[in-house]
Amino acid sequence: MDTRENITSLKGVGEKTAKLFAKLNIQNIEELLHNYPRDYETFSQPTLIQDAVSGEFCSIRACLVGNITAKKVRNLTILNFTVKDTSGEVFMTYFNTPYIKNILKKGYFYIFRGIPQNKNGKLIMEQAKIYKPEEYFKLMGVLQPKYSLTAGLTNHMVAKSVKQALTVCDVENDYLPEWIRQELQLAPYRQAIEEIHFPPDYERMLESRKRLVFDEFFIFLLALRKCKEHRADLESGYPMMEVASTRRLIEALPYSLTGAQNKVWQEIQKDLMGKKAMNRLIQGDVGSGKTILAFLALLMCVANGYQGAMMAPTEVLAGQHYETMRRLTEKYRLPFSPALLTGSMTAKEKRQTYEEIKSGKANVIIGTHALIQEKVEYKQLALVVTDEQHRFGVRQRERLAGKGEGVHVMVMSATPIPRTLALILYGDLDISLVDELPADRLPIKNCVVGTQYREKAYRFIEKEVGMGHQVYVICPMVEEGETDGVENVISYTEKLKSILPERIQVSYLHGKMRPADKNKIMEEYAAHNIDVLVSTTVIEVGINVPNATVMMVENAERFGLAQLHQLRGRVGRGEHQSYCIFINGSGKKQNFDRLEILNHSNDGFYIAGEDLRLRGPGDLFGIRQSGLMDFKLGDIYQDTDVLKTAAGYADKVLEEDAGLEKPENEVLGKYMENVLNSVDFWTI
Numbered sequence: 202m203d204t205r206e207n208i209t210s211l212k213g214v215g216e217k218t219a220k221l222f223a224k225l226n227i228q229n230i231e232e233l234l235h236n237y238p239r240d241y242e243t244f245s246q247p248t249l250i251q252d253a254v255s256g257e258f259c260s261i262r263a264c265l266v267g268n269i270t271a272k273k274v275r276n277l278t279i280l281n282f283t284v285k286d287t288s289g290e291v292f293m294t295y296f297n298t299p300y301i302k303n304i305l306k307k308g309y310f311y312i313f314r315g316i317p318q319n320k321n322g323k324l325i326m327e328q329a330k331i332y333k334p335e336e337y338f339k340l341m342g343v344l345q346p347k348y349s350l351t352a353g354l355t356n357h358m359v360a361k362s363v364k365q366a367l368t369v370c371d372v373e374n375d376y377l378p379e380w381i382r383q384e385l386q387l388a389p390y391r392q393a394i395e396e397i398h399f400p401p402d403y404e405r406m407l408e409s410r411k412r413l414v415f416d417e418f419f420i421f422l423l424a425l426r427k428c429k430e431h432r433a434d435l436e437s438g439y440p441m442m443e444v445a446s447t448r449r450l451i452e453a454l455p456y457s458l459t460g461a462q463n464k465v466w467q468e469i470q471k472d473l474m475g476k477k478a479m480n481r482l483i484q485g486d487v488g489s490g491k492t493i494l495a496f497l498a499l500l501m502c503v504a505n506g507y508q509g510a511m512m513a514p515t516e517v518l519a520g521q522h523y524e525t526m527r528r529l530t531e532k533y534r535l536p537f538s539p540a541l542l543t544g545s546m547t548a549k550e551k552r553q554t555y556e557e558i559k560s561g562k563a564n565v566i567i568g569t570h571a572l573i574q575e576k577v578e579y580k581q582l583a584l585v586v587t588d589e590q591h592r593f594g595v596r597q598r599e600r601l602a603g604k605g606e607g608v609h610v611m612v613m614s615a616t617p618i619p620r621t622l623a624l625i626l627y628g629d630l631d632i633s634l635v636d637e638l639p640a641d642r643l644p645i646k647n648c649v650v651g652t653q654y655r656e657k658a659y660r661f662i663e664k665e666v667g668m669g670h671q672v673y674v675i676c677p678m679v680e681e682g683e684t685d686g687v688e689n690v691i692s693y694t695e696k697l698k699s700i701l702p703e704r705i706q707v708s709y710l711h712g713k714m715r716p717a718d719k720n721k722i723m724e725e726y727a728a729h730n731i732d733v734l735v736s737t738t739v740i741e742v743g744i745n746v747p748n749a750t751v752m753m754v755e756n757a758e759r760f761g762l763a764q765l766h767q768l769r770g771r772v773g774r775g776e777h778q779s780y781c782i783f784i785n786g787s788g789k790k791q792n793f794d795r796l797e798i799l800n801h802s803n804d805g806f807y808i809a810g811e812d813l814r815l816r817g818p819g820d821l822f823g824i825r826q827s828g829l830m831d832f833k834l835g836d837i838y839q840d841t842d843v844l845k846t847a848a849g850y851a852d853k854v855l856e857e858d859a860g861l862e863k864p865e866n867e868v869l870g871k872y873m874e875n876v877l878n879s880v881d882f883w884t885i
């Protein structure tokens with residue numbers, strides 16, 4: 202069977218299951234096979250209750266004694282019961298899982314897997330996973346894949362489908378030139394795919410992973426080099442002159458630009474006035490004030506009589522930039538006439554905006570991917586700014602730039618990438634650093650605490666809300682059932698609603714919501730109709746609500762420090778003192794030590810480096826540093842060596858055979874053609 206077939210061609214995958222897979226962006230078999238496990242589970246011998254360590258994941262074999270009691274707190278059903286083994290007892294708690302009453306029988310033994318916590322001398326476990334002993338013993342001793350899931354789709358179902366796909370599909374075609382594979386002693390493609398899902402042992406899993414990470418980087422870099430061909434030394438199609446309005450705006454702003462902002466602004470101006478088209482990456486930590494630099498560049502562009510566009514990764518962020526620009530335009534009488542273009546606008550609204558763009562009535566267009574739709578025709582597009590570029594692919598950038606000849610491109614990112622890596626990844630861009638924060642900021646107060654601190658945190662949140670401020674609470678997961686022992690947005694929102702006084706408005710936000718709903722929530726939050734927003738990391742990107750003063754992160758140990766640092770950047774944006782509460786849900790000391798780094802530094806580069814150093818190269822799963830430059834398996838920090846190697850080989854291959862036409866590169870050439878033509882591949 203061909204791997205491009207729809208997954209419904211697998212036995213046991215009907216329309217209903219296919220819809221669930223679609224939620225994980227899996228539609229065909231190829232995508233199923235490239236949906237790698239996010240971790241592996243080893244089912245070890247259960248421990249005695251007396252040996253269980255508070256805060257550390259474990260399995261216990263214990264007997265249900267006494268009855269299961271149920272109580273209702275607002276719309277939350279809480280089940281409680283006690284289990285015992287020869288050495289001790291554990292008090293179990295479950296939320297909204299009434300069926301447990303039907304599967305557990307008094308006097309029988311079960312295996313409970315979860316994280317025990319010591320509470321007033323008693324061991325408790327929340328939401329522990331339950332196995333029948335015979336079921337559990339079958340799983341012992343093997344590396345079991347753990348996949349990302351969605352409600353209704355079980356891990357077993359995904360594993361079964363992958364297993365079937367591997368037996369019925371032809372995945373022999375190895376596109377890597379044989380000599381590279383030999384030189385680097387990489388596993389064959391088929392073996393790597395098979396064993397990344399079902400590794401016979403840890404070593405073989407690492408081997409498979411190495412091959413697939415190499416592929417990701419190699420293909421990415423080949424494509425990048427190919428794009429570079431088009432842009433290197435491109436003549437500027439839109440030479441500009443210095444204008445008075447930018448100077449006037451800088452003078453009129455309520456703050457003065459930092460030294461770093463001034464320096465970068467000079468670099469931008471020089472580019473725009475030069476003979477070559479600008480191709481520049483603006484890197485600056487969260488809160489360093491990149492937006493105003495983009496607006497200045499756009500102002501110079503429209504004052505020269507051209508159009509400019511600014512692309513943001515989310516509708517929320519695009520909407521926010523649009524509003525900021527409108528306010529600035531009004532306040533300082535700037536020559537902007539901005540238009541907003543996003544996917545969730547009605548067809549009629551879009552048509553009207555297309556018209557304004559085409560006629561030139563709109564001279565700045567702010568939006569999401571919608572900006573690069575075929576239908577959008579620009580009158581005279583001269584400058585393209587992309588904000589938080591790591592969410593976009595090279596290809597998308599290219600497509601927008603392709604809307605005109607010799608268009609200037611400016612890319613803004615808060616991703617802390619060391620210069621050596623930036624040169625590999627963004628080899629085609631010049632780099633400017635905004636390496637200074639505005640001086641008037643009060644430093645954020647941080648604390649790293651265990652789950653027993655929650656009660657205190659909730660009271661603190663109540664107090665801050667009472668003072669008219671707002672709060673973010675971050676959970677790693679969206680809904681119940683995705684990963685055990687990890688907080689999810691939906692249940693947490695319910696919990697907070699029942700804990701906090703009713704006058705406090707609690708709402709939630711996550712990536713699986715419809716864009717229009719997400720926008721609505723963010724608007725309500727910005728308008729202060731919501732006090733506490735429980736969210737996944739979707740709020741990480743660029744949002745600016747200066748009234749928010751508290752950021753509480755549940756299961757902080759599951760995030761890379763660089764990402765936590767980005768999250769932290771959502772508070773401390775106004776005049777009020779702001780606070781960050783990082784909850785270490787694992788209770789492990791090594792996680793406390795790691796998270797402590799956030800306490801000592803506010804420098805994104807330093808934090809990312811220290812994180813990597815502390816965790817060492819062995820820690821491949823569970824934490825992803827990025828969320829930044831998202832490859833499926835590879836992580837630019839952890840796999841830096843592989844990345845460098847891949848860069849070397851990509852250059853070598855193209856040096857000898859730029860068109861990938863030699864016989865040994867034939868399969869690779871075909872593969873690259875597909876890659877370059879698929880837009881999706883580039884939404885990394």
Ligand code: ADP
Binds near residue numbers: 485491492743
């Ligand atoms: P980021 O670099 O994370 O995109 P923003 O551009 O959103 O940061 O800026 C964060 C906040 O700082 C905004 O409210 C902005 O108005 C303000 N700001 C920008 N530059 C300065 C400055 N030089 N002094 C004081 N505040 C500034």
Ligand code: MG
Binds near residue numbers: 491492588743
């Ligand atoms: Mg920003």
